[in-house]
Amino acid sequence: MQTIRKKPLTARKRTRQDKTKEIQMMRKRKSINSDNTRQSEDSRKLYKRRQEKQAVTFRDQFC
Incomplete structure (x- = not known):
């Protein structure tokens, strides 16, 4: 019985669009975090x- 070898996953080259999208996501995340x-x-x-x-009222009542 032969073992079936899977093809190694080749990551596709990151294009300029991918990078800009990543940057936008990071900015969005940052803004959300700062708001939080x-x-x-x-x-x-x-x-x-x-x-x-509460502490002040407690003092007024009991002291």
């Missing part, structure tokens, strides 16, 4: 502020 980080920072600030307010 900005949102998370804002939410973190809000959370911190809320915690501080």
Whole structure:
């Protein structure tokens, strides 16, 4: 019984279009990431502020 050899996958040469598409995708990803980080920072600030307010009210009530 003979083993069937598969042809090695030859990667096709990257054209200029491929490169530009990759660059566009990277830019898109970057912009999405920056938006996400900005949102998370804002939410973190809000959370911190809320915690501080709770602490202040707690102090006012029991001290």
